[in-house]
């Protein structure tokens with residue numbers, strides 16, 4: 114019994130000290146994903162530095178975090194407006210902003226990159242951060258579709274490099290994919306998994322394969338739905354209704370594509386088609402290409418498969 118107790122205490126102490134390993138987080142990119150990641154990291158007690166290209170963009174990022182926190186306050190502090198105000202101000206107080214990414218990593222335990230999905234831009238950023246960050250700092254990318262290993266080669270710290278793939282909307286989606294490349298050390302991987310749990314996410318372990326787990330299944334499924342409509346087998350609205358009511362998905366594939374962005378879906382698919390031309394699941398969709406060519410990119414552009422313009 115005493116032995117079990119000692120073991121339990123020891124394993125708790127190990128996990129707990131590992132959970133404490135990451136206290137300060139630098140989130141680079143304050144867009145849709147970066148602002149969500151910064152919000153959740155600060156909500157779970159981490160000190161966050163959020164980086165973007167201009168103060169104007171960072172102002173918008175902070176405003177979107179505030180708006181998202183208000184949704185939480187409405188539910189959690191319905192009877193306690195003062196408590197709600199304190200909750201928001203405590204979280205925002207843990208987020209500072211910076212436009213100089215090298216300066217932002219000076220005291221960072223972890224970097225989470227959530228900038229534009231472009232391999233050359235990501236590599237350039239990490240190569241510069243590698244010289245500026247302390248030795249112990251772990252680097253991660255939130256990329257949806259690029260190989261983590263192809264980004265990590267721009268640094269001299271591949272043992273302290275991995276993927277943290279969050280889902281949109283970050284405050285609501287409970288999953289975090291933790292991705293390791295062959296060079297990722299066990300210590301780094303464990304710290305990343307513990308950090309995910311400290312962020313109150315459920316983590317899954319992923320290898321550095323195209324789309325990791327979720328997008329590897331979700332993207333071909335969505336494209337197959339588009340092919341079904343291209344063949345005239347069903348309308349896109351009926352496909353959405355069928356998958357929501359028949360398979361229990363919160364959104365059908367066309368609603369989800371509009372939500373993620375049709376340009377993003379196309380970008381992921383085109384990248385994989387070029388890199389893995391032999392895989393029939395990654396072949397282009399004429400319907401998707403048509404919508405993107407017409408500038409119908411989904412909710413963000415006001416129109417995709419559905420219309421989002423206020424009448």
Ligand SMILES: CC(=O)CC(=O)SCCNC(=O)CCNC(=O)[C@H](O)C(C)(C)COP(=O)(O)OP(=O)(O)OC[C@H]1O[C@@H](n2cnc3c(N)ncnc32)[C@H](O)[C@@H]1OP(=O)(O)O
Pocket residue numbers: 181182184185188256257279280281282283284285286328363364369373
């Ligand atoms: C591309 C990639 O690499 C990977 C990806 O991200 S793929 C995309 C993954 N995401 C998905 O699959 C999303 C699927 N959709 C959903 O889960 C849900 O539709 C949704 C959570 C987005 C919205 O839920 P909904 O019921 O349709 O809408 P709505 O009523 O507005 O919101 C539901 C709740 O979420 C909350 N919520 C939604 N967005 C929020 C945000 N950004 N911040 C805080 N709270 C939020 C709302 O306040 C609401 O809370 P209550 O129900 O407690 O009042």
Ligand SMILES: NC(=O)C1=CN([C@@H]2O[C@H](COP(=O)(O)OP(=O)(O)OC[C@H]3O[C@@H](n4cnc5c(N)ncnc54)[C@H](O)[C@@H]3O)[C@@H](O)[C@H]2O)C=CC1
Pocket residue numbers: 141142143144145146147164165166170214226227228229230231234238255256257258278279280281373377
């Ligand atoms: N949109 C989604 O549903 C998901 C996206 N991702 C990934 O997350 C990353 C970011 O995506 P989003 O947030 O959707 O994009 P976004 O376009 O909303 O935000 C990107 C932000 O990065 C900034 N940025 C660009 N280059 C920069 C640089 N060099 N330094 C600092 N900031 C820079 C931009 O100004 C912008 O604010 C991408 O890699 C994407 O593939 C991952 C999961 C889901």
